[in-house]
Amino acid sequence: MTVRTGKPFGGWLIWTLALAIAAAVWLWGEALVPFAFDYPKGWRIPAARWIGSFVNWLVKDAAVGPVAFSDLTRFVAAVIDKPYQLALALLADGWQVAEGGAARQVVPPLAWLAVIGIVALAGLWAGGPGLAALMAAAFAFVAVFGQWHSAMVTLASILVAVPVGVAGGLMLGVLSWRHPWFESLLRPLLDLMQTMPVFAYLVPILILFGFGPTAAVVATLIYAMPPMTRVTTLSLQRLPGETHDLARMVGCTPRQTLWRVLVPSAREPLMVGVNQVIMLSLNMVIIASMIGAGGLGFDVLTALRRLDFGAGLEAGLAIVALAIALDRLSQAVARRGYRAPLPGGIVARHPYLTAALALILLCFVLGLALPAVQGYPEAAQLSTSAFWAAAVEWINVTFFDTLEAVKNTILLWILVPVKRFLVGMPWAVAVALLGLAGWRLGGWRLAVLVAGLSFLIAATGQWEKAMITVYLCGISTLIALAIGIPLGIAVAGRERAWMVTRTVIDTLQTLPSFVYLMPVVMLFRVGDFTAMIAVVAYAVVAVIRYTVLGLQGVDPRLIEAGRAMGCTDWQLLTRIRLRLALPEILLGLNQTIMFALSMLVITALVGTRDLGQDVYIALTKANPGNGLVAGLAIAFIAIIADRLLAAAARAQRQRLGLEAA
């Protein structure tokens, strides 16, 4: 692709001219070219209707030969449902028989003490006593705060989703490693899966699989599988050539090559993928509960709807506890390395397994006599609900005026004017300016892509909502930058400060995004301002991370050279460090926008009026067409921002001589 850097003067001229024309059209063009302002209804592409009838056709009539599409979904449902029922019975509900009207439990689920013992043993096996203590503490936390049953329901779905996701991702990854054509087919699909908000495909899944845990697991899989696929392909490609040569020299069959040589050799990077699947599955817990996954996610959601912050926070923190425990466990397993099998009989060879089985048996027997062993006693449960309610009450009473004043000022002076500006801009002008930016940054191909996607947003009748999305996302991103970049600069040079910051942002990232929403709603109630704060809080992490990454990556010799030339610290920062770190910072900006967009859909729950709201409404009405079209529009916005920024970063790197033109 050719990149026009051009003379700065030429660039200036083009932009000034373009902006002048845009302004002229905007001010005086309404009478001449009315269609450029309001996309005419008659020209609309009825994409929502097409998608709706396509999904209907898929469910009712689609078939390949004798196998109907619905058979396929039924098969997938069965594959997921059976193990899920087993895990659910084991962890949460036990086995029951129907007796008259009510169900009677024949076999209880695993005792809570047994589960804590098992996870502690797993921690001990993978990482030693420290990890064992962490695992036990995390699960005990869940029990003490009365979240045990919900947490086990959630854990059951994770236990099903993770292996299926890992296996599926591995298969797809291997296939696209083997067959380049498969990869070139799969890659755009993965891109789309990762940029499209999950909500958008919840509705089709709901229609295909029905409301319930199966649908939730399917949605989780779609969300969590792409990273595993990518990691698999990448780590197979990255294996040293010698490993491939070895397999051929000893005469391995293709299957032996893959399963005996390549996959075990790539174990460490593959475990990163497994970790990703676990974390993303946990991220999905709340969203998945909208289509029928019970458990903690459902608790958070109902709490949010009732605005019961204490309850929501406790369930949310229980998700965090699970996330931290499973994250550390999977990382320890990845680091653990292979060990020699122990000698001796079957019991001596599997000490951990034996201990776990003994523990289960012991707890089962004890549990028959002592109910406190079987289930965590209700009397010993803690709840902070009342405390939080009181705290919120207090803040709201004490600081109501201040908070309200802050909110109103920002709304009045920033949010509303920007919103007016963006919503008022004629769509044709915006499309043309985007196209021009694409052409300047990345040549005509990028121009066509960017202009084409933005035109499609207008053509499907979503321009105004898209602009509201852009406005919320844009302002939040700017604020995140304004906070994150100075913070990043401040901690980048200081070892200790960065360590602390990193721990904090790592933890923040394991929090489900809904958790950000609650305290903000608590203080500011629903609306654009609340959404903005939540988005900023969620997205600022990426800015800090990439700023620090960029600054730390600057070649120290250049800084020394600058110092030798007598630069002041300020000059050093602005002339050398920030400038060289710019490509990374642009990458961070890119990530921030993606974070912001994904969070925006969630903020729809607190009453924004953007595309996210459309997706959400489509979900409640089970309308696949509208949901998908709105979701695709969000994905388009994400793709436009991504491609433009990537091109800008590339141009910048070339100007700095970090990358060949």
Next chain:
Amino acid sequence: MTTGEDTLICRNVWKVFGSRAADHMAALGPEPDPARLAELGLVSAVRAVDLTVRRGEIFVIMGLSGSGKSTLVRCLSRLIEPTAGEILFNGQNLLAASEAEMTQIRRHKMGMVFQHFALLPHMTVLDNVAFPLEVQGIARPAREARAREIIALVGLAGREGAFPRQLSGGQQQRVGIARSLAVKPELWFLDEPFSALDPLIRRELQDEFIRLQSRLKKTIVFITHDFDEAIRLADRIAIMKDGGVEQCGTPEELVMNPATDYVREFTRAVPKAKVVRLSSLVEPGPRPEGIDCLPARATVADAGPAFLGGAGRVGVEHEGNFLGTVGRDAVVRLLLGGGM
């Protein structure tokens, strides 16, 4: 010296990297001009190589980084497809063999040792060494017995249960060597097997390698970028530069009669006494009374102690046959640079 009939012959072998390399090669005729190939964006990693490896010899391919050694040896085992040429192994044209035939040949007749060991991290030493046999479907007791035998041979008895990461670099390469020998290969490829090791360990493994070869008598293609290593180990050396073979011969031939300036540069610093063997200085004649005898393979340097001990001549013998004697003045003339 252990030379036999020609085992591995390669004729006019080319390997050109780049898109549509084969088409361009065909278009440019049998003797393409390297500059022309470069213009087309092609890299000729191996060009017009003719080699003959004899049964039971250590054939060393020597060259600086990027000279195409690895590419050549991968062509010889057809891990990569040569762009042009012919490779005969025991009279069979490897380039005409099907992939299934090649798999059989690699399984039973070839072994390879890698620069970075390429051990499988999830297997113990025993399992790593037994892996080539496992791939062939040999039952566990049989393959483990063979693996133990070969592990003992490379001096790692007792470490069968260890994992690769628990071993030092030198030990890891011993495992690599053991693994490549597990199938009793006829043709043994070693691609810079000792380059990743510290000098002392390298020396130790070279000695070990010489000891192994004196017992096993394999046909060996050994790659190195270290000329000292080449001289220590080789029966014959091929020196590569920019993908072509500059000169091929015994270490002595290279040192005494370098064919090109490039080879002369290489060999200049080599002490002749360490390269020239007594066999090339020997003057035939009857065996004098009470003379000390050295093997024909011994170098002039090896004979040093005998001359220092006051002897005027030493005898030379090969496998029990007396060949003749070497005089002190011949040695002095050599050391002073006058040639043979």
